[in-house]
Amino acid sequence: MEIFEIVIYFILLGLISTAIRVVTTSNVIHAAISLVFTLALSAILFLILSAEFVALVLVLVYIGAVIVLFLFGIMITRAPLGKNAELDNDKNKKMGAAISGSIFLLFSYILINNFDGEVNIASGSSTELLGEILLTRFIFPFELVSFVLLAALIGGITLARKDEALIDKDQV
Amino acid sequence: MTEVLIKVGLLAAVALNGAIIFTIMDVKGASWMQRRPGPLHVGLRGFIFPVAEILKFVQKEDIIPTEVDRPVFKWAPAYVMVSCVALFSIVPMSPTLVVADLELGIFFALAISSLGTIGVLTAGWSSANKYSLMGGLRAAGQLIAYELPLILAVVGVVIQAETMSLVGIVEKQIEWGVPFVVGGQIIGFLIFMVAATAEMMRVPFDMPIGESELTMGFMTEYSGIRFLIFYISEYMNMFILCAIASTLFLGGYHAPFLPTEWVNFYGPVVLLTKTAILGFILVAVRWSQPRFREDQLQNLAWKILIPVSLINILVTAVMKVGF
Numbered sequence: 001m002e003i004f005e006i007v008i009y010f011i012l013l014g015l016i017s018t019a020i021r022v023v024t025t026s027n028v029i030h031a032a033i034s035l036v037f038t039l040a041l042s043a044i045l046f047l048i049l050s051a052e053f054v055a056l057v058l059v060l061v062y063i064g065a066v067i068v069l070f071l072f073g074i075m076i077t078r079a080p081l082g083k084n085a086e087l088d089n090d091k092n093k094k095m096g097a098a099i100s101g102s103i104f105l106l107f108s109y110i111l112i113n114n115f116d117g118e119v120n121i122a123s124g125s126s127t128e129l130l131g132e133i134l135l136t137r138f139i140f141p142f143e144l145v146s147f148v149l150l151a152a153l154i155g156g157i158t159l160a161r162k163d164e165a166l167i168d169k170d171q172v
Numbered sequence: 173m174t175e176v177l178i179k180v181g182l183l184a185a186v187a188l189n190g191a192i193i194f195t196i197m198d199v200k201g202a203s204w205m206q207r208r209p210g211p212l213h214v215g216l217r218g219f220i221f222p223v224a225e226i227l228k229f230v231q232k233e234d235i236i237p238t239e240v241d242r243p244v245f246k247w248a249p250a251y252v253m254v255s256c257v258a259l260f261s262i263v264p265m266s267p268t269l270v271v272a273d274l275e276l277g278i279f280f281a282l283a284i285s286s287l288g289t290i291g292v293l294t295a296g297w298s299s300a301n302k303y304s305l306m307g308g309l310r311a312a313g314q315l316i317a318y319e320l321p322l323i324l325a326v327v328g329v330v331i332q333a334e335t336m337s338l339v340g341i342v343e344k345q346i347e348w349g350v351p352f353v354v355g356g357q358i359i360g361f362l363i364f365m366v367a368a369t370a371e372m373m374r375v376p377f378d379m380p381i382g383e384s385e386l387t388m389g390f391m392t393e394y395s396g397i398r399f400l401i402f403y404i405s406e407y408m409n410m411f412i413l414c415a416i417a418s419t420l421f422l423g424g425y426h427a428p429f430l431p432t433e434w435v436n437f438y439g440p441v442v443l444l445t446k447t448a449i450l451g452f453i454l455v456a457v458r459w460s461q462p463r464f465r466e467d468q469l470q471n472l473a474w475k476i477l478i479p480v481s482l483i484n485i486l487v488t489a490v491m492k493v494g495f
Contacts, residue, residue: 029244029297036290052276056283064286064319071293072312075305127276 008048015041032070039063053127179271187260190411190444191404192222194451198407201455226400234396237300244298249394249401251291256408258284263415264339266425266439277338278330281416282323285371288409289315292380295402296390307389310466311373311380317473318370318377324481325364328357328488329420338416342424346432351423356491359484361421363477365450368413370473372406375458379466410454411447418446 018041021034039062046055134142196211200218203211211218236245262277264270274280292315296308329352330336333344345351353361370377381389388394391402418424423446425439464472 027241029241029294033244033290033294052274053279056276056279060279060283060286064283064289065316068286068289068293068312068316071290071297072309072316075293075297075309075312 008045011041011044011048015045028074029071032067032074035070036063036067039067051126053130183261183271184257187257187408187412188404190260190415190447191408193448194407194411195222195225195404197448197451198455198458201452202459205456205459229396229400229403232396234398235393237393239300240393241298241300244294245393246398248291248295248298249398249405251294252288252405253291253401253408255284255287255291256405256412258287259409259412260415262338263412263419263443264342264425264439265443266435267339267343269425269436269439270339273337273339276336278326278336278341278416278420282319282326286319288405289319292390295394296380299390299393301393303386303388303392304390307380307382307386307392310382310386311390313466314370314373314377314380314469317470318367318477321363321473321477321481322367322371324478324485325360325367326420328360328481328484331485331488331492332357338419338424341420342426345423346426351421353421356488357421357484359480360488361417363481363484364417364421365453367473367477368417369454369457370469372410372413372454374406374410374454376461376464377469378463379469382463410451414447414450414454415443417450418443422446422450 015038018034018037022031022038025031025034039058043055043058043063046052046058196219199211199221202208203218211221215221215224236242259281261271262274262281264273289312292311293308296304296306296311299305329341332352332355333341335341335344341352345355348355373380379389380386381391383389386392391399394402425435425443427438427442430438430442
């Protein structure tokens with residue numbers, strides 16, 4: 001048990017240092033790769049808490065799709081290879097610190113208040129339960145969220161394809 | 173602990189050897205279809221070829237250009253390799269001969285396989301080369317587009333098998349008596365194979381590499397051992413995706429008319445035979461088909477494969493509930 005705890009502290013240390021690196025580095029790609037490690041380490045934390053499904057969703061959706069889209073976005077813009085001084089924005093540092101500090105306090109309060117600072121590791125399979133709850137008790141919010149996502153998707157397409165004159169009818 | 177180490181060792185051995193066998197198959201298939209004498213007749217009928225290839229890459233200098241983003245450039249092949257080896261850990265060779273029979277097996281595979289994309293993209297970006305950048309961009313567009321039909325094709329199998337564990341999926345096919353490719357998932361199988369070929373970036377979907385127009389795409393600046401890692405990973409990925417396809421759709425380690433109590437002995441042979449047959453089809457496609465155009469590739473994914481796989485899910489779900 002002792003070794004296990006030491007491992008967890010190392011993971012947390014890595015998580016915090018990579019997370020700090022995401023916002024402090026002035027190289028966009030380094031920030032994106034640090035974000036990959038941050039997400040991977042949080043996935044490992046979820047695995048330790050035996051929330052396998054959440055861990056895998058984190059890897060599939062965030063590392064596999066969101067970060068890939070980030071990288072895609074960086075590549076199609078003219079971001080310079082190496083350091084970019086414009087990435088540092090000094091104006092909003094105070095506001096950023098205030099917001100992140102208040103979010104940290106809020107989350108800590110919720111976690112400590114509800115779980116008494118104790119970690120409950122679920123035993124057995126939680127995925128089946130999760131699916132069942134999603135499609136019975138939470139069916140309405142679940143459907144609502146998918147509807148909102150669909151609306152966002154259609155909105156994105158309408159915004160992106162507004163200029164019809166530029167589209168070559170033979171090519172599409 | 174020892175058991176875990178043995179399993180990891182065996183895993184790396186099988187995955188690497190699978191990659192080498194597939195390399196041999198690809199090169200020999202090419203020379204057989206295109207009358208190239210080298211890999212067919214030279215040196216132990218061409219079987220010495222992979223050894224020569226590996227020796228060649230190992231003794232080459234590992235050149236790192238001055239302009240590249242060094243840490244990113246150096247680590248890019250590692251992501252690709254890790255995702256390939258981790259993928260193989262869930263493929264069952266028999267009910268017990270598997271590194272980890274996860275409850276979320278196939279979901280794990282789909283999640284981990286996306287890690288390789290990061291390696292390809294960062295390789296393309298950090299090389300400080302326009303060919304690499306173009307290759308990386310094409311790879312990104314392609315891998316995003318074809319991950320969806322790959323996942324959606326698997327959903328049909330999961331609905332039919334009522335489980336995501338790969339051993340569970342094979343056991344369900346044994347219970348049914350026919351593999352899923354015959355028992356209703358033929359469209360799913362075809363979509364899976366097309367999407368998997370695109371994920372492997374093989375012909376006819378090899379635009380990210382496209383040697384005639386992009387030199388070597390995202391791998392242009394790599395040489396020596398780092399290039400070898402990309403090269404081996406490509407075949408490892410091909411081997412593993414074929415193994416997963418045979419497990420999901422072709423009954424995996426199960427063969428009819430053989431006594432089930434001996435499955436630990438014939439299971440690996442059966443699975444590898446099915447994998448090799450799928451691999452041979454990919455080789456035949458590679459050496460007889462031209463490359464797609466970029467817009468044709470995107471159209472195929474978004475306008476044909478994804479709608480068809482959604483219909484496949486719908487039909488499978490209706491059949492599941494109705495019968």
